[in-house]
Amino acid sequence: MSYSDHNIPNAADQFISSVFGAAGTLSVIAFTPTGGWVGVASNGQYAAQGIPPDCFAALGNFINNGLTVRSIAFPPAGGWVIVADQNYQASGIPDDCFKMIGTFHNNGWPITCVAFPPSGGNSWAIVGPNNFYCSNIDDECFQFLNNLAQGTDRATQVTFTPSGGWIVYGGLFFYARNIDNGCFQQMLSFGNDGWRIGHVAFTPGGGYSIVCNAKKPAGVDNPMRDFENYFFQDGAGQWHGIWDRMKHYGVPGASVALVANNAVAWRGSYGVLQAGQLNYVYPDTAFQAASISKPHAAVGILRLVQDGTGNVQLTDPIANHTSWNVATRACAPSAWAKGATVQLTLQHMGGFVGRGNTYPLGVCSNFTGGGGGFGGYPVGSSIPTLDQILAGAAPANSPKIEITTKPGTFFYSGMGFMVLIRMLQDVTGQDFRTWMQQRVLGPTGMNQSTFALSLPPHLARAAAGHDAGTGQPIPGLRYEYPEAPAAGLYTNAGDLGRFIVMLNQAGAIEGQQVISSQLAKAMLAQQLGILTAGQPTDNGFFYNHSGENYGFTSFIQGYPNLHAGFAIMLNLDDGQKNASGFYNEAVGALKRIYGLP
Secondary structure: OEEEEEOOOHHHHHHHHHHHHOOOOEEEEEEOOOOOEEEEEOOOOEEEEOOOHHHHHHHHHHHHOOOOEEEEEOOOOOOEEEEEOOOEEEEOOOHHHHHHHHHHHHHOOOOOEEEOOOOOOOOEEEEOOOOEEEEOOOHHHHHHHHHHOOOOOOOOEEEEOOOOOEEEEOOOOOEEEOOOHHHHHHHHHHHHOOEEOOEEEEOOOOOEEEEEOEEOOOOOOOHHHHHHHOOEEOOOOOEEOHHHHHHHHOOOEEEEEEEEOOEEEEEEEEEEOOOOOOOEOOOOOOEEOHHHHHHHHHHHHHHHHHHOHHHOOOOOEHHHHOOOOOOEOOOOOOOHHHHOEHHHHHOOOOOEOOOOOOEOOOOOOOOOEOOOOOOOEOOOOOOOOHHHHHHOOOOOOOOOOOEOOOOOOOOOOHHHHHHHHHHHHHHHOOOHHHHHHHHHHHHHOOOOOEOOOOOOHHHOOOOOOEOOOOOOEOOOOOOEOOOHHHHOOEEOHHHHHHHHHHHHOOOEEOOEEOOOHHHHHHHHHOOOOOEEEOOOOOOOOEEEEEEEEOOEEEEEEEEOOOOEEEEEEEOOOOOOOHHHHHHHHHHHHHHHHHOOO
16 A cells, blocks of 8 residues: 655544554545545544534444445535445535435445535536546546546546646546646656555645555556557657647547447547637537438438338339439430439439539539539528529539439439438438438437437537638538538437447347348448448458548448447548548557457
8 A cells, every 4th residue: 555645634644644554445535625634444444633523423323334435525615425335424515416426326326436626516526436427527527537437447536626626536547637746746656656546635725645555457458548548659659649649630629439349338538629618528529420421311211211111122213202303414314314223322323413523514524523522501501402402502502413424333422312312201201300310310329419400409519610721610610511411410429339330230239120131231232321341251341431521520430240340520620631630540549459450
């Protein structure tokens, strides 16, 4: 055992020394806002000075009844709480905190820590080995708590300083902000010597106590921490963490998720919602998925085929199932319209305008490139209807959607997906966004995702898009994309991880068969709305898709035969190739750490 303290009451120091002198361990050390203190050893020995009499009495009652005390905390305005392994008692703490402790207790969730920031009011944190819940704590602290509460060796403690600093710790790693430098250096020293930080407490006068009850276990793999801390190795052999590389590339915020054994193993959140502000990315923070909308829309079309509504088949011409006149350019034979099948359009081979076959408008050969995507609309702009987008009519800012090449040749075309959705809405009589919520997002368990044009209230705390050229938030923070199937999905990396699990498992997730096994396998084998590499029978066969909207970049990759995959979302567009530079490093780190091809 090891400990260190500075400027704490002599009696507290003597108690800690006596515990460790007897080869014991310390379960709790805490200081009151008025200079009192309390300590509890693992053998039940305890001592205190200057704490409320009812707190001291409750502590004695717990000890005398053989309970193991896990946490004692004092709010800045007075009051106290004691949490033991089988009971708890409190006085003068926020009602919401007391109720949540009760919820933990009633559900059998162990509590390892209760802590109160110096801001007072309804501000508190409850942490256990498997759960945590917080109210009005420092935003970055909450982000790190989310990250460190995942992985194979999880943080179980959070401590706040009287001046507003904090530490998240209890696992093999700890992170701190604005704490006493001597305390921080001592914690680093303990960590370098192989000690696990067990308890840190601060006095109102700036003193501190650090307790280490055990050495770090040997041979513990923690790949999430490795991803964060050994993100990139430069030419000199120096390792850089994810935060350093975000700064290098100018990435304000990131959402990352890893799929292993066909489950979302972890969801990391890094950086801020908006550059220059102190609102941090959480695991459920919504980003624009951009073109990763297309694989989701493809599943929606496959559900249409599966459900039999309108008897739509993949080999059918789209023109057979829509009242919209499938348009062809004047230079294109009208017969090409019958060649634009559902399947070919999902494969970007329907002949519709897209990347490489758009400009100049009006020709059917010798294209000069361009096209394929949508520019979005600044907040407050007039938003075109679906038919206006199809016709390229004002206020649409994209060209008319029409067939420019003979179906059967690949030209990446988000515009073809707009034709598919016109068909879907004609056949079902249902809005695309509703269809997707009911038949794809909901059954997949993507509960923090939506195709809504404007974010619903529960997703309003979303990432702001950033211009790669300036590094600043884009006007209005996010452009609107009425071209929902091509670019309109809002989601997070964790929800994208669920989508990967569903595709890996031939359309099934947690007992829900989102699409049939046959159609899910066909989606990957025939590249319906997704891109693949290798043969489906290859061990390292994978599928992927990238996306870029103004202000956002994203990437997913799944390995169905390895039951693995990952998702990366950034609130920076790729205009300067910085976003792709960062996510390529992230992909490299994930492949290296998890042994993926």
